[in-house]
Amino acid sequence: MSEVKALQSALAGEHAAVYGYEVMAARSDGPLRTRCARAIGSHEAARDRLIALITARGADPVAADPAYSVPATTNADQVSAFATGVEQRLSLLYGDLVEAATNAARITAIGGVQETAVAAATWSGRAQTFPGLEAPSPQPGSS
Amino acid sequence: MRAPTRRQLLASAAGLVAVGWVAGCSDDAVVARTPDERELDALAVIEQDLAVACRASAKRPGAPRELLLNAAEAHDEHAQALVARGAIVSAPTGSPSPSPSTSPSPLSTAAIAEQQTEAAARCADLAVGATPELARLLAAVGGSDSAWSRLIAGAR
Numbered sequence: 131m132s133e134v135k136a137l138q139s140a141l142a143g144e145h146a147a148v149y150g151y152e153v154m155a156a157r158s159d160g161p162l163r164t165r166c167a168r169a170i171g172s173h174e175a176a177r178d179r180l181i182a183l184i185t186a187r188g189a190d191p192v193a194a195d196p197a198y199s200v201p202a203t204t205n206a207d208q209v210s211a212f213a214t215g216v217e218q219r220l221s222l223l224y225g226d227l228v229e230a231a232t233n234a235a236r237i238t239a240i241g242g243v244q245e246t247a248v249a250a251a252t253w254s255g256r257a258q259t260f261p262g263l264e265a266p267s268p269q270p271g272s273s
Numbered sequence: 274m275r276a277p278t279r280r281q282l283l284a285s286a287a288g289l290v291a292v293g294w295v296a297g298c299s300d301d302a303v304v305a306r307t308p309d310e311r312e313l314d315a316l317a318v319i320e321q322d323l324a325v326a327c328r329a330s331a332k333r334p335g336a337p338r339e340l341l342l343n344a345a346e347a348h349d350e351h352a353q354a355l356v357a358r359g360a361i362v363s364a365p366t367g368s369p370s371p372s373p374s375t376s377p378s379p380l381s382t383a384a385i386a387e388q389q390t391e392a393a394a395r396c397a398d399l400a401v402g403a404t405p406e407l408a409r410l411l412a413a414v415g416g417s418d419s420a421w422s423r424l425i426a427g428a429r
Binding site for chain 1: 343344346347350351354393397400401405406408409410412413414415416417419420421423424427
């Protein structure tokens with residue numbers, strides 16, 4: 131996979147993550163809503179870093195889709211399961227980018243694996259042994 | 274005589290690897306290793322030691338036992354994966370090291386979380402210049418170490 135293609139894939143993942151957390155925030159309240167809002171900010175920052183890297187390479191950053199499929203959630207456990215899945219899928223995309231990239235893009239990708247691994251562990255209470263390398267484990271309540 | 278600190282023990286273990294104290298590996302082979310290869314060796318030793326430290330810490334009263342034992346398994350797997358990618362360690366992964374690299378007393382969860390964070394930073398540094406496949410593994414190990422650090426620090 132080329133570096134730009136891997137950057138675009140990671141960006142597409144970040145677009146989806148922002149959308150997903152926005153939906154989860156709208157459906158939540160209290161501390162859970164605050165956590166989702168923090169996640170939105172974190173993924174918007176990651177999205178912007180990727181856009182800068184793609185633009186610097188002379189490519190057009192992939193745009194966000196108008197909407198993404200988001201599972202129905204009725205409680206905090208389901209929101210946590212959804213968030214864990216989002217972060218673990220992003221870890222894989224950043225893992226692809228680590229492999230495809232060099233220099234600044236690779237440093238961003240390594241940071242992306244770490245941030246998403248920590249976020250997934252914080253949501254689920256469990257840490258993956260090889261985030262960004264292994265397929266996400268099924269989460270209870272995930273679809 | 275004062276017991277050496279864990280940092281001294283780690284440095285000692287890494288040094289022993291560097292000068293050839295490696296079962297089944299000739300002195301020449303070890304001395305010829307590049308700085309990055311030696312750093313990989315040191316990382317594998319650190320992962321082994323983190324596994325030992327997590328298991329010891331799990332025995333402390335009030336420790337988050339299950340979390341620490343799960344972390345120990347992860348660190349064992351990290352060490353094994355690094356060895357599979359060419360790291361040289363002084364003992365088989367997944368078994369107690371014959372080197373004196375086990376701490377004399379169990380580390381606190383705070384100390385373990387700090388060591389995990391340091392290990393994650395070393396993984397990230399080494400991954401920047403590594404081959405693509407090794408870089409991905411190092412990023413994964415570092416990500417996992419960071420995640421365990423956060424969980425263990427949060428469980429105190």
